[in-house]
Amino acid sequence: MTATPLDHLRAGVRRAGLAIDDVRLPFEHDVIANGVRLHLVEWRPDEPATAAPPVVLLHGGSLTARTWDLVALALSRRHRCVAVDLRGHGNSEWPADGDYRHAALAADVAGLIDGLALARPVVVGQSMGGLAAIRLAGERSDRLSGLVVVDIGPDLRADAAREIMAFTQHDQVLDDVEAFVERAMAFNPRRRRELLRQSLRHNLRQLPDGRWTWKWDTRRLRDVDLERLRVEHAALWEWVGRIRCPTLVVRGERSRVFLAEDEAALTAAIPRARGAVVAGAGHTVQGDNPAGLLDVLEPFLTDITEDTTP
Numbered sequence: 001m002t003a004t005p006l007d008h009l010r011a012g013v014r015r016a017g018l019a020i021d022d023v024r025l026p027f028e029h030d031v032i033a034n035g036v037r038l039h040l041v042e043w044r045p046d047e048p049a050t051a052a053p054p055v056v057l058l059h060g061g062s063l064t065a066r067t068w069d070l071v072a073l074a075l076s077r078r079h080r081c082v083a084v085d086l087r088g089h090g091n092s093e094w095p096a097d098g099d100y101r102h103a104a105l106a107a108d109v110a111g112l113i114d115g116l117a118l119a120r121p122v123v124v125g126q127s128m129g130g131l132a133a134i135r136l137a138g139e140r141s142d143r144l145s146g147l148v149v150v151d152i153g154p155d156l157r158a159d160a161a162r163e164i165m166a167f168t169q170h171d172q173v174l175d176d177v178e179a180f181v182e183r184a185m186a187f188n189p190r191r192r193r194e195l196l197r198q199s200l201r202h203n204l205r206q207l208p209d210g211r212w213t214w215k216w217d218t219r220r221l222r223d224v225d226l227e228r229l230r231v232e233h234a235a236l237w238e239w240v241g242r243i244r245c246p247t248l249v250v251r252g253e254r255s256r257v258f259l260a261e262d263e264a265a266l267t268a269a270i271p272r273a274r275g276a277v278v279a280g281a282g283h284t285v286q287g288d289n290p291a292g293l294l295d296v297l298e299p300f301l302t303d304i305t306e307d308t309t310p
Contacts, residue, residue: 012069061164122147
């Protein structure tokens, strides 16, 4: 018997060691935000906590909204969770102008928050999504309940960036899904193979000749200038200085992208920030150790909810 998407999700919950009895598939739909069609994946609780803010989840570069499946499913016991395929990724539109700057991504997210009438959400962003979340929070802290930045900051680590670009830019077309699984396991051996395979199912598309390729706009990484990227990242320090909402800064213990000193500097620069480290995780914290991420994320969300309860 062929396994269904629900079977895959249940297996992922088991392999991640999560205690979730009500495993269910998300609701998927599209919105137009900032002139771009964005694909959303939503989990909604049957009986949401009265004061629990909605949670908007932003993935890293070359990933999709489905990287958040296990985390969003767990959080949706109390929160409405909206994970978005950022522009040029997953099932969202590729912008004609190829603009993937932080400002454009942040404007997209602001548009979807307003379009869905999400009242004072918590925005969670990892890697590229985290940089967009920093920009968004700097622009509209007063309209957010909180910010979670996962394994990224304004200081670019060039060696780690080169490794990631080498992985994403080479062998973009392979014969089958298993070839991508093997290549991704070689790049990140911390991942559980079955969880990785489950995630890759949502990040690949089949070509007319039967081979497979990534489901994201390859223009985003074409001719990347690391010095220009470093300057663009560093400009986010201006927006960091404007963040006033409660903030959680998360680092993967084994990350080479976001080092201990980076986490300390970013946490110190935001008045209402706290830092946390997820054991055993590298850069893709939500994939490497979703249970560990939930261990630091859920108390933060609980504190925010209690602070906003009349």
